[in-house]
Amino acid sequence: MSANMNNHSSRLEKVLLSKSKTYGVIGICGVVGNLVARVLMDHQHNVICTDLQDSDNCPFLYTLAEYNPPIYLSNHPESFFSSSDYIIPPPSLSKTSKMFKKIMKSNSQLMEVDDIIEQISPDKPVICITGTNGKTTTTTLLKHFCYMIGLKPTEHGFKTLQGNVAYIPPLQCRLKGDIAVVETGTEGEKGDLKFTIERCRPSCGVITNITPDHLNNGSNFMQYARIKGELLEELQGKTVVVNSDDPTIWGLLSELNYQGKVVTFGVDHAPEGVSKKICWCKREIIIKETLSGLGYYECQCGLKRPIPHYLAKNITENTFLLQTPQEVIEIEMGISGLHNVYNALGAIATAHEVLNIPLEDIKKYIKTFKGVPGRLECVYHGENLNLIVDYAHNPSGVETVLRELKKPMTN
Numbered sequence: 001m002s003a004n005m006n007n008h009s010s011r012l013e014k015v016l017l018s019k020s021k022t023y024g025v026i027g028i029c030g031v032v033g034n035l036v037a038r039v040l041m042d043h044q045h046n047v048i049c050t051d052l053q054d055s056d057n058c059p060f061l062y063t064l065a066e067y068n069p070p071i072y073l074s075n076h077p078e079s080f081f082s083s084s085d086y087i088i089p090p091p092s093l094s095k096t097s098k099m100f101k102k103i104m105k106s107n108s109q110l111m112e113v114d115d116i117i118e119q120i121s122p123d124k125p126v127i128c129i130t131g132t133n134g135k136t137t138t139t140t141l142l143k144h145f146c147y148m149i150g151l152k153p154t155e156h157g158f159k160t161l162q163g164n165v166a167y168i169p170p171l172q173c174r175l176k177g178d179i180a181v182v183e184t185g186t187e188g189e190k191g192d193l194k195f196t197i198e199r200c201r202p203s204c205g206v207i208t209n210i211t212p213d214h215l216n217n218g219s220n221f222m223q224y225a226r227i228k229g230e231l232l233e234e235l236q237g238k239t240v241v242v243n244s245d246d247p248t249i250w251g252l253l254s255e256l257n258y259q260g261k262v263v264t265f266g267v268d269h270a271p272e273g274v275s276k277k278i279c280w281c282k283r284e285i286i287i288k289e290t291l292s293g294l295g296y297y298e299c300q301c302g303l304k305r306p307i308p309h310y311l312a313k314n315i316t317e318n319t320f321l322l323q324t325p326q327e328v329i330e331i332e333m334g335i336s337g338l339h340n341v342y343n344a345l346g347a348i349a350t351a352h353e354v355l356n357i358p359l360e361d362i363k364k365y366i367k368t369f370k371g372v373p374g375r376l377e378c379v380y381h382g383e384n385l386n387l388i389v390d391y392a393h394n395p396s397g398v399e400t401v402l403r404e405l406k407k408p409m410t411n
Contacts, residue, residue, distance in 0.1 A: 015086065015111050017119050022046045024084030024108065026099070028071060029058035031163055033090050035156060035171035036113055041067045042176040043120055048072075050080045063157045086111040091167065113167055117199050122173040124154075126180040126200050127350060130193065130231050131208030131243075134343045135164065137335075138208055139183045140372050141347040148365040149357055151178040165192065170199035179355075186227050194230040204354045205231045206241045206346050210248040211293040222278060225252060232258045239263065241349045243342060244308050245294040247287065251280040251303050263353050265345035266308035269315055269338065271295055279303055291338055310349040312341050322348065322359070329359050335371040 023040050027033030028049035040047050050072040051058060058073060072080050076099070081087070087108045093100055103110055129139045143153040154177035156163065163169075164185035173180040182200060186193040197205075210228050212221045229252045232240060237260050244250045244264035253262060271288035279285040281301035289295040298304040312320040318336040322329050322345075333344055344366060351357045357365075 015109060015115050017045065017116070019044055019046075021085035022048060022083055023111065024080055024087045025049045026076065026087060026093070026103075027051055027090035028064075029053040029060065029073075030090055031060070031158065031161065032092075032113065032167050032171070033088075034060050034063060035168065035175070036088055036116060037069060038063065038067065039116060039120060039171055039174045041069065042174070048080060048083055050076050052076065059160070060158055062159075081106045081108055084108045088113065088116070113171075114199075117167075117170055117174070120174050122180055122201055124173075124177060124179055125204070125354075126173050126182065126202040127204045127206065127354065128169070128182055128184045128197055128200055128202040128231060129206040129208070129346075130184045130186070130228055131206075132211045132213050132228075134208035134339065134346070135183045135185065137340065137343040137372050138206060138346045139181055141344060141366070141369055142206075142350055143181045144369045145347065145351045145355070145357060145362065145365050146179055146181065148368075149355070149361070151355075153177055154180045154182075166196060167199070169196050173200050184231070188224055188227065190223070190227055191230070193227050194234065197231055197234040202231075202235060202238070204239045204241070204350065205235045206350055207231065207243065207249050208343070208346055209243050209246050209294060210252075222280070226255075228252070229256050232256050236260055239354060241265065241346055241353065243294065243346065244306050245290060245296075245342075247277055247279060247285050247297045247299070247303060247305070248293075250305065254303075255280045263310070263349050264306060264308040265310040265342075265349050266294075266305070266312075267315060267320075267338070267341060267345070268311055268313040291342065294342070308345075310345050310352075312345055315341055324352075324359070327359060329363060331363055332367050334367050334369045340371070 023045055025033050025037045025047060028037055029051040037047050037049050048070040054074045055061065085108060087103050088111045089100065089103060091113050129135050146153045154172050154175040156172045164183040165187060169182040169184050172182055184193065184196050207228060210225050225248050233256060239261040241263045242249050243266065245266035267290055269290045271290060273289045275287050275289050275293065276284045277287060277293060279299045279301060281299060283299060285297050285299040287295045287297045296305055309325060311323045313323055314321040318333045320331050320341055322331050333340060348362055351362055352359055
């Protein structure tokens with residue numbers, strides 16, 4: 001048996017991480033390769049990196065400045081292979097590619113991203129946030145609360161990327177930090193959210209809303225809703241914070257027979273319209289909307305909007321009265337809009353129930369949160385002209401923005 005065949009056979013065995021070895025990461029200019037390298041270095045492993053891109057086309061090099069690993073750009077030199085005990089290629093690398101064949105013929109062992117995820121645990125609380133809209137603001141606000149109490153959330157640090165699918169959240173969970181609060185999205189395919197969530201190993205989850213806005217024509221909304229339910233399946237016996245003004249979410253808990261702690265949030269607000277959604281019983285359910293797809297509802301099957309544990313009342317542009325089972329407290333936000341009241345409620349409920357932050361402290365912290373760039377962001381306010389930037393990219397988001405813009409704007 002040849003040496004190469006022996007080397008190939010050893011790759012069929014489980015590859016164990018060792019701090020005495022050197023790990024060569026291919027594709028350092030890509031998001032996954034970048035995160036893999038930083039995760040390994042955050043856990044005191046020796047790393048060298050390579051990519052075919054040159055420095056002008058390697059957009060995330062700044063994230064590696066404090067690590068300063070050896071990096072080979074523009075080519076994959078032989079010294080990279082000879083110096084690496086293990087080589088980690090990007091998951092997208094085809095097993096029929098020349099590069100993969102070169103790895104297999106080298107004296108280095110192949111290591112896959114899942115090998116790293118399996119052996120390096122998040123070693124911290126992980127909160128996964130999913131939903132059709134509001135994920136980014138809810139995630140950012142909850143991280144703001146963490147920073148205010150002295151916890152350092154893991155940050156992927158990509159200034160121009162909002163990555164929330166596949167390997168990005170699981171790797172972000174394994175970066176250095178005290179807590180991981182990660183936005184977890186889906187491409188709308190069965191199993192893709194499960195793929196991400198099970199690798200994150202969450203202790204808690206938040207579902208902001210489920211609407212058909214990200215679906216292509218002909219897609220099945222209830223199938224899409226079940227994909228969002230993959231978060232609930234992973235969190236059986238744990239804690240979920242859900243928007244109970246959404247009949248799709250509230251019914252999903254029963255549909256999946258969720259067994260765990262359920263914390264609900266919603267608003268007491270005059271309906272602004274009427275819409276319909278398909279109930280889990282397959283009937284159409286009428287919603288007296290407070291926001292697109294959310295509001296007051298009751299189906300013939302018995303599905304009915306509950307009184308939320310965290311209920312916003314007396315809502316103005318940026319204030320509301322928060323009613324919980326234990327207390328009532330007035331909240332003033334540094335952001336405005338009914339959609340942000342919903343986002344704030346999800347973050348507040350999670351901060352109080354999971355992180356045990358007192359509501360009086362949350363009240364102070366939320367006033368200092370100024371929102372997420374590009375989310376109904378006023379970039380100029382003048383006597384006769386307001387300039388606002390918003391990244392609304394689906395019908396519900398656009399509808400929400402237009403509703404807010406119809407309201408009087410204050411300084």
